Amino acid sequence: MNCCHCQTAERQFDAARAERDLRSYLHNGPGKTTRTILDAVRRSGEPIATLLDIGGGVGVIPFELLAVATESATMVEGASAYIETSRSESQRRDMADRIRYLHADFVEIAERVADADLVTLDRVICCYEGFERLVAESAAKCGRLYAFSIPRDRWHVRAFVALQNLMRRIRGSSFRTWVHPVRRIEDLLVEAGLEPRFESNGLVWRVSVFVRPRGANAPAEGRSSTADQRIPNLADPIG
Numbered sequence: 176m177n178c179c180h181c182q183t184a185e186r187q188f189d190a191a192r193a194e195r196d197l198r199s200y201l202h203n204g205p206g207k208t209t210r211t212i213l214d215a216v217r218r219s220g221e222p223i224a225t226l227l228d229i230g231g232g233v234g235v236i237p238f239e240l241l242a243v244a245t246e247s248a249t250m251v252e253g254a255s256a257y258i259e260t261s262r263s264e265s266q267r268r269d270m271a272d273r274i275r276y277l278h279a280d281f282v283e284i285a286e287r288v289a290d291a292d293l294v295t296l297d298r299v300i301c302c303y304e305g306f307e308r309l310v311a312e313s314a315a316k317c318g319r320l321y322a323f324s325i326p327r328d329r330w331h332v333r334a335f336v337a338l339q340n341l342m343r344r345i346r347g348s349s350f351r352t353w354v355h356p357v358r359r360i361e362d363l364l365v366e367a368g369l370e371p372r373f374e375s376n377g378l379v380w381r382v383s384v385f386v387r388p389r390g391a392n393a394p395a396e397g398r399s400s401t402a403d404q405r406i407p408n409l410a411d412p413i414g
């Protein structure tokens with residue numbers, strides 16, 4: 176994959192990083208933003224038969240949802256090390272035939288990606304400069320729920336991200352992160368026919384879930400779920 180995003184992602188998210196992320200997941204469970212997304216999806220009670228996870232890393236969201244009621248997942252990821260690590264973990268979990276891996280910049284292949292009940296971008300939008308296309312193209316794939324996490328648009332977060340980018344520049348890395356305007360992201364989701372359902376703000380990260388109202392113009396392929404795919408509404412914290 177030769178796109179500009181993927182070349183940068185390959186260097187930033189290499190095999191060592193993928194191994195570290197997988198070990199952390201196996202020992203500690205999903206990270207904080209991922210847990211918040213999973214919890215919100217479960218509590219929504221929405222049936223989720225199909226998942227599209229963009230920038231899914233080692234595949235924590237697919238693994239967690241396929242273990243309950245979700246039937247199949249597509250993961251589009253710009254870093255091949257994450258794909259390889261996730262694919263081998265999916266084999267260990269006997270889930271390989273239910274996850275489709277696409278190594279690409281999602282924006283570049285969006286028209287070839289199927290719609291899904293749930294679309295997730297966990298700590299992804301901040302790694303992508305052209306966030307407007309990423310958000311608009313991914314929202315168009317959403318049949319029911321759209322969940323994402325981004326760094327909060329606050330001065331202390333901006334200062335921290337600017338410092339991180341300066342360190343990267345000094346080290347010669349071309350990878351950058353951005354604090355994109357949350358208002359613009361939300362406007363794009365509303366323009367795509369979605370409505371805000373859930374929001375959680377930590378010191379650094381914000382998690383939001385949007386929903387496509389029933390009867391609204393949902394993508395045709397995304398409407399495959401039945402009540403059987405409802406994610407159990409767990410009372411216990413996810414860990």
Ligand SMILES: C[S@@+](CC[C@H](N)C(=O)[O-])C[C@H]1O[C@@H](n2cnc3c(N)ncnc32)[C@H](O)[C@@H]1O
Nearest residue numbers: 184230231232252253254280281297298299303
């Ligand atoms: C910080 S990692 C987050 C991984 C995982 N979601 C997590 O929370 O642990 C961001 C990932 O998003 C991927 N990514 C960013 N923009 C992307 C795009 N347009 N298409 C595909 N992958 C993308 C990067 O390759 C990277 O692996």
